[in-house]
Structures are given as C-alpha cells and as structure tokens.
C-alpha cells in the first residue's frame with residue numbers, strides 16, 4: 001500500500017525519519033546517550049583489519065562505513081564490490097573479520113563472498129534488512145536494519161538505515177578499541193539522536209525546490225556528481241540512483257579526480273551536482289567547483305548555510321541543509337540526493353518503482 005504517495009519509492013523516502021530512528025534505537029540507548037552492549041558482536045578489539053563487501057547501493061553504504069571505521073576506530077578496512085571480492089584471491093590472513101551489507105540478504109555475489117570467507121574461517125558479520133534471508137542465516141553476527149519491507153527497486157530507506165548501523169558499529173568498535181572517550185561517545189551519540197529529529201522537516205522543506213530543479217534536470221542527457229570524503233560515496237550513490245530510475249546518464253566522482261579526466265566533459269550541457277557540507281574538506285571541493293564554473297559548467301550545490309555563504313559563484317540551484325555533525329551528514333545529504341533522482345524520474349515519466357531491466361533482488365551472478 002502506497003498510502004498517499006504516487007510510488008513506493010516516494011513513500012519509502014518519507015519513511016526514513018521513522019525507520020532510521022527505529023534502527024538507531026536498536027544500537028543506541030538514547031536515554032543514557034551510549035552505544036548499547038551487544039552492538040559490537042564481532043570482537044572489534046581483537047581485529048587488525050576488516051573487509052567489507054556488498055553490491056550497488058549497499059556497497060556505497062559500506063564505503064561510507066570504511067571512512068567511519070578508519071576514522072573513529074582506527075581499524076583498517078578493505079572494501080570491494082562482492083563480484084570482485086569473491087574472485088580477487090585476497091589473502092585472508094591475520095586477525096580479520098568480514099562484514100557484508102545487503103538489503104535483501106539474497107544477492108548472489110554477496111552471498112558467495114560470505115561463503116568464501118566462511119570457508120576460510122573468517123568471522124562473518126552481516127548488515128541485512130530481511131531477517132530471514134540466507135545471508136542473515138549464514139552470518140555469525142547479524143546486525144539488522146529495521147527499515148521494514150522495501151518495495152521500490154531503487155534502494156532508499158535501506159541505505160540510510162545501513163548508514164545508521166554502520167555509524168553505530170564504527171562507534172562500538174571505537175569504544176572496544178579504546179579510541180573513543182566516554183565524552184566523545186556521548187557527543188557522537190547525541191549528534192545522531194538530534195540528527196534524526198530533523199530528517200522529516202528537511203524532506204518537507206527541500207521538496208519544492210528539488211521539484212523545480214528536477215523538471216530542469218529531466219531535459220539533460222548527462223549529469224556529474226562530485227563529493228569528497230564521505231560525500232564521495234554519496235556522489236556515487238546519487239549517480240546510480242539517477243541512472244537507474246530516470247535513465248539519464250550520470251557519473252559520480254571524487255571531487256579531487258575532476259582534473260584527472262572528467263573535467264574534459266564539462267560544458268553547459270552537463271549539470272554538476274556538488275555535495276559539499278561546510279566540513280574540513282569544503283575549501284578543496286569549493287576550488288573544484290570554481291574549475292567547473294570557469295569552464296561554463298552549471299552547478300547544483302548541496303550544502304549548508306556556511307557553505308552557501310562561502311561560495312560566490314552563480315549556481316543553477318543551491319540546496320541548503322541544516323548544519324550537522326560529520327557522522328550525520330551522509331544520512332542527511334542522502335535525502336535530497338534521493339529526491340532529485342525521484343522527481344527527475346517522475347518528470348521523465350519512467351516506471352519509478354520497476355525500472356526497466358532491473359530486479360529488486362539480484363540472485364543470479
């Protein structure tokens with residue numbers, strides 16, 4: 001049942017404030033301001049590395065998780081798409097664990113990677129949305145996302161719930177490894193708890209502007225997404241989401257890679273969506289934006305008040321989000337990114353919930 005929504009995808013986008021809260025509450029004791037015991041079922045303290053693997057959107061969630069595990073828990077992370085992981089003959093040495101991320105829990109390549117690691121005696125964790133899935137059954141430790149059933153082929157609420165779990169696990173790992181003080185834990189937890197309160201309001205407030213922008217975007221053939229740090233995987237996710245449901249060609253790039261090739265494509269026919277909260281990498285991304293503008297590129301900037309004030313160039317659109325802590329930005333910035341893809345696809349008149357050639361669960365290789 002779609003309720004008042006035109007598509008399941010839209011309904012699922014708007015469910016995020018609730019399901020992300022629900023998921024966070026599973027790992028975080030809001031009242032005490034701490035990560036719950038048991039959030040860390042993988043003995044993170046004993047590890048010297050973690051391998052993460054997944055496909056599609058779940059892979060991009062894992063990629064953001066890598067930044068978090070390394071930054072907060074000082075735990076080195078290797079990450080691959082599952083269809084590469086299973087064949088690349090990685091030496092599974094040392095004290096390692098493997099973490100798989102999957103909405104359906106049935107993705108063939110992710111499952112095969114899990115079985116490969118299991119056969120080698122590696123401890124397995126799985127972040128899954130479908131509790132009774134094969135991946136959930138075969139993992140040693142299951143970390144559920146509580147997104148509820150996701151019907152739209154384009155993953156939205158499962159993604160932000162995966163991020164909520166990964167943020168919680170990175171903090172749990174940091175605690176276990178002694179890289180997070182009690183005061184830092186309570187500060188980060190507070191940031192997540194407060195962050196989820198604003199998601200609903202943000203969805204409502206950016207919607208009209210994004211609809212207007214999407215009408216325009218639907219006229220273009222190519223779109224480039226740029227981001228740095230944890231905004232880089234979000235750029236990849238934005239491009240994937242746009243191409244899968246609107247069929248507009250889109251690419252996501254690390255902003256710093258612009259000069260290494262994609263800048264050759266810049267002209268007024270390819271809008272560039274820049275995902276850039278005013279964090280410590282902002283200045284770098286702003287200079288990439290200048291390079292785009294200098295070549296006649298049209299910029300859509302997703303940022304906060306500070307970021308908007310810091311750039312003087314003319315944009316095609318600027319979407320301003322509230323200023324939040326670093327650990328909250330990927331979840332918050334995912335919202336406009338999803339809405340852009342959704343509304344653009346609606347203007348294109350595509351079958352948003354059932355895009356051509358795609359299946360919700362990819363159980364073949």
Ligand code: M6R
Nearest residue numbers: 056057058102103104107154155
């Ligand atoms: O069920 P899974 O999370 O394992 O699925 C992985 C991908 O197939 C999935 O995220 C796909 O990329 C989505 N269509 C993205 O919107």
